[in-house]
Amino acid sequence: MTEFLVKHFVKDYEHVEKVSVRTAYGVLASIVGIFCNVFLFVVKFAVGLVAHSVSVMADAFNNLSDAGSSIISFVGVKMAEKPADEDHPFGHGRIEYIAALVVSFIVLEVGFTFFKDSLGKIRTPQEINFRMISVVILLLSIGVKLWLGLFNRKLGEKIDSKVMKAVFADSMGDVLATTSTVVSLVLFSLTGINVDGIVGVGVALVVMWAGVGIAKDTLEPLIGEAVDPEVYQKIKHFVEKYDGIEGTHDLIVHNYGPNRSMASIHAEVPNNVDIETSHEVIDRIERDAVEELGIFLVVHMDPIETKNPEVLQIREDAYQVMKETDPACSLHDFRVVHGKDRINLIFDMVVPREYDEEKKNDVKARFCDTMKQKDGRYEFVITMEHSFVAEEKEEE
Structure with a gap:
């Protein structure tokens, strides 16, 4: 289904590096999200009214907020497509991040509202009317949200979209929340125990957690x-x-x-x-x-220097000493300046960002001591700096 939609609604879909193609992917994801979430809201709200279930209605309004989020995403994607102008020489691409940040606040607000309602439901429980049709419809909802999540993940991977990947995480949270709702309904029918309010709290927490995750993912590129x-x-x-x-x-x-x-x-x-x-x-x-x-x-x-054998040997010695002193550090911009009684070694030393001043000074001192053992004439002009590259995460 995903490939069918992409091929029929995204022109030139294979060239994802183009802004226009990327925008088309975003528009497709937004429209599909609006359709699916409005459909689920109508169905769940009806089921919640019939069953008198706050957890079901909480889930329904979560879907409505998701539809609103898709609308905001649609507007954000279209605005982000605007080319550079005199006031914005690097374009308007960050509007997509801002739109996603707005979405995260909507999700958080909905989650917090139903968290309060669910606490009230725990204090004053209301009778739940169990109906098999309710469970069937909610199971259908799980299937729709699961597909929608996988749909967004696949499109997000194609165009490397953090917003779509966040929607995937949000959809998986919805799947978990609705599954919990079904469990509470079935448990009530089998045992008569009403855990609707407790499950509602769980649903609200999942929704708020998804909102925090979306905010985090969109704030990172905005901050840097x-x-x-x-x-x-x-x-x-x-x-x-x-x-x-x-x-x-x-x-x-x-x-x-x-x-x-x-x-x-x-x-x-x-x-x-x-x-x-x-x-x-x-x-x-x-x-x-x-x-x-x-x-x-x-x-x-x-x-x-690429020809002078003396300089090349000194540089190789320095790189090896740095590796032995602390493999987490590195050297670059290495220059050698000969004086009358000294040899100045001028370079940058890259150290991990978490090193404090004491740690940096210790690494620097051990490096210099080892190098001086090779030649007592060495003097050092060192610029300490940090890398702007993130550390690679080990695969679990």
């Missing part, structure tokens, strides 16, 4: 995230494949909305190559990055 390790490797390999580039470091990526990024990176070039030759390579990299990666990339040149 560390560079994803996969994105880092992709840009690093792209730049380093060009002749005349010896290595890269200091990658920073600014997110201006999905598929709208600006980045800067330092590229190491041989110091014995004419600067105009290296600059021509850099220009080509920046032009190709826009076409091939869809990223506005600014490349800074760092000239490095």
Whole structure:
């Protein structure tokens, strides 16, 4: 069904890097979400009235809020499609994140409202009218929300949309909530025990948790995230494949909305190559990055020694000492300046962000002591800095 909808309603659906195609995916997901959630609201609200069940009606209004959320998402996706203008030179892509943030507050508000109603239901329980048709309809609801969640996850993976992935998580929460409602109805029919209010609290907590999750996922790119390790490797390999580039470091990526990024990176070039030759390579990299990666990339040149065997050996010694001192740290921008009685080693040392000043000073001191054992003339000019790349998460 997902492939059918995509092929029939998303023109040029395979080229997900295009803003227009990505927008079409977002519109499709929003319209399908509106239709499914309005349908579920009508059905569940009717069942809740008949069964006098606050948990069922809580679930129904959760679906209504989901429909409202889909409408906001639709508006947000369409507004995010607007091209750059004089006041917004990087486009309007972040509106999609803002729309998702609004959705998260709606979800939280609905969850909190029914949390209060469910507490009241616990204090003053009302009789539940069990009907098999209610259970059947709620089971149908579980099936619809499960499909809707998987639908959003698949589309979200295609276009790398955090909003759609959040909708998937929200839908899975709805599946859990409705399942709990069915359990409470069946339990009442079998035992006469009314746990409707308690289950309603559970439903409300699930809804609020989903709202918190959506807010977290949308706030991160608005505040500014560390560079994803996969994105880092992709840009690093792209730049380093060009002749005349010896290595890269200091990658920073600014997110201006999905598929709208600006980045800067330092590229190491041989110091014995004419600067105009290296600059021509850099220009080509920046032009190709826009076409091939869809990223506005600014490349800074760092000239490095590639011929002098003495400098190369000192640099190799320094890298090895750093690895032995603390494998979590690294060096770059390494230069050697010979003086009359000293040899200045000038470089940047990248340390984990969680290191405090004492820890950083300890690593620096141990590194310098070890290097001085190799040559007492070494003096150090070290700039301590942090990486902008997120740590890779270990697979469980």
